Amino acid sequence: MGIITNDRGSSSALTIDILPILRWQNSKTRNQLKRDKERLPDEKICDHLTKMLDTRKNALDVNDWNFDVFAFNRLTNGRALFHISLHLFYEYNLIEIFKLDIVKLMRFISLVEEGYHSSNPYHNAVHAADVTQAMHCYLRERKLDKALSPLEKMTAIVSAITHDLDHPGVNQAFLIATSNHLATLYNNCSVLENHHWRSALGLLHESGVFEHFDRSLWKTMEWQLKSLILATDISKQNGFLDQFKVHVKENTLNMDDPKHRNFILQIALKCADVCNPGRPWTTSKRWSELVCDEFFKQGDRERQMRLPVTQCCDRLTTSIEKMQIGFMNFVVMPLFTEWHRFHLSSLSETILLNIESNQKNWQEILLDPKMQTTKPEPNSFTSKSEE
Ligand SMILES: Nc1ncnc2c1ncn2[C@@H]1O[C@@H]2COP(=O)(O)O[C@H]2[C@H]1O
Numbered sequence: 523m524g525i526i527t528n529d530r531g532s533s534s535a536l537t538i539d540i541l542p543i544l545r546w547q548n549s550k551t552r553n554q555l556k557r558d559k560e561r562l563p564d565e566k567i568c569d570h571l572t573k574m575l576d577t578r579k580n581a582l583d584v585n586d587w588n589f590d591v592f593a594f595n596r597l598t599n600g601r602a603l604f605h606i607s608l609h610l611f612y613e614y615n616l617i618e619i620f621k622l623d624i625v626k627l628m629r630f631i632s633l634v635e636e637g638y639h640s641s642n643p644y645h646n647a648v649h650a651a652d653v654t655q656a657m658h659c660y661l662r663e664r665k666l667d668k669a670l671s672p673l674e675k676m677t678a679i680v681s682a683i684t685h686d687l688d689h690p691g692v693n694q695a696f697l698i699a700t701s702n703h704l705a706t707l708y709n710n711c712s713v714l715e716n717h718h719w720r721s722a723l724g725l726l727h728e729s730g731v732f733e734h735f736d737r738s739l740w741k742t743m744e745w746q747l748k749s750l751i752l753a754t755d756i757s758k759q760n761g762f763l764d765q766f767k768v769h770v771k772e773n774t775l776n777m778d779d780p781k782h783r784n785f786i787l788q789i790a791l792k793c794a795d796v797c798n799p800g801r802p803w804t805t806s807k808r809w810s811e812l813v814c815d816e817f818f819k820q821g822d823r824e825r826q827m828r829l830p831v832t833q834c835c836d837r838l839t840t841s842i843e844k845m846q847i848g849f850m851n852f853v854v855m856p857l858f859t860e861w862h863r864f865h866l867s868s869l870s871e872t873i874l875l876n877i878e879s880n881q882k883n884w885q886e887i888l889l890d891p892k893m894q895t896t897k898p899e900p901n902s903f904t905s906k907s908e909e
Pocket residue numbers: 686754756795796798799809810813845846849
């Protein structure tokens with residue numbers, strides 16, 4: 523039986539059997555642990571082993587928060603997004619409910635996968651796969667699972683798959699500063715998010731996956747997809763958070779109201795989009811390095827073009843550690859605090875605990891110069907005339 527199974531234990535026909543690889547990985551982990559045990563002082567062993575075992579457990583189970591998307595991507599030859607997405611369409615029985623043509627569906631997912639730039643360190647198909655897997659975990663939360671319609675679940679999955687489609691690896695400010703045609707097209711407003719949802723729409727049409735939907739079903743889906751993807755604009759974070767806080771405090775979210783269900787899905791996609799600081803440390807740290815790599819590459823381009831270097835993109839003045847601590851304090855923790863107040867589930871608690879512990883790890887690294895990430899050579903991006 524494959525690792526990707528539905529709750530009834532049957533695996534979908536198109537997913538792969540990676541159980542032997544998982545067994546091999548687990549034996550590798552055990553050997554690694556034995557070696558670590560010999561190296562580490564006694565008092566640290568217990569803590570370390572528990573942490574290692576906890577995060578390795580279920581690392582290839584798509585239903586589990588410890589899911590390691592990087593390992594899964596390797597095992598699927600770089601096709602994590604394709605396999606996770608297709609699996610979820612089976613898992614939620616969407617193919618049968620919406621009478622989807624499997625060939626068109628596979629074409630849609632492949633087009634989406636190709637629409638991500640593998641040259642981006644962070645905003646690539648693996649990030650989309652990670653966000654999609656997180657969304658799946660949230661959809662399994664009791665309050666959502668019970669209340670959402672199949673159409674809402676499908677839109678949530680499609681929005682997660684497509685939410686950063688054709689991301690150029692630079693932010694809106696860069697697109698505006700360089701007079702990019704997308705900035706002009708979208709009037710300097712939510713430039714990237716508008717582009718992502720328009721691109722998603724384009725691929726939905728091109729693949730014809732939902733072309734048999736009647737007009738009203740299609741319009742509902744199109745509207746939901748737009749509202750979810752546009753909500754991922756991080757500059758709109760405070761507005762969404764304030765609204766969410768009030769709802770949670772006054773217990774006014776009525777899951778029988780379609781507008782409220784749409785709102786909670788917007789929040790869910792936002793939580794999925796910034797969930798990497800809430801993953802187990804090894805995975806989380808890797809995401810942090812990748813996002814910083816992408817930011818710093820943008821900063822290098824700004825410097826080369828003699829544009830003002832965006833603060834968080836300046837490798838000469840910003841450290842990964844400080845950026846992560848700040849991002850967790852100001853963006854991630856406040857959002858997941860409300861998310862936990864809303865769900866009060868073991869998953870929402872786990873995410874909060876991971877954020878706290880990851881933040882502590884970054885603080886320890888910050889205080890220990892030996893552990894700090896080395897800065898790349900600045901002259902790797904200076905032009906000949908500057909050297
Ligand atoms: N670990 C992180 N550190 C700093 N910024 C992040 C991190 N994870 C996500 N982000 C930012 O949050 C944004 C959420 O939307 P995007 O995926 O478009 O782009 C993301 C990054 O700009």
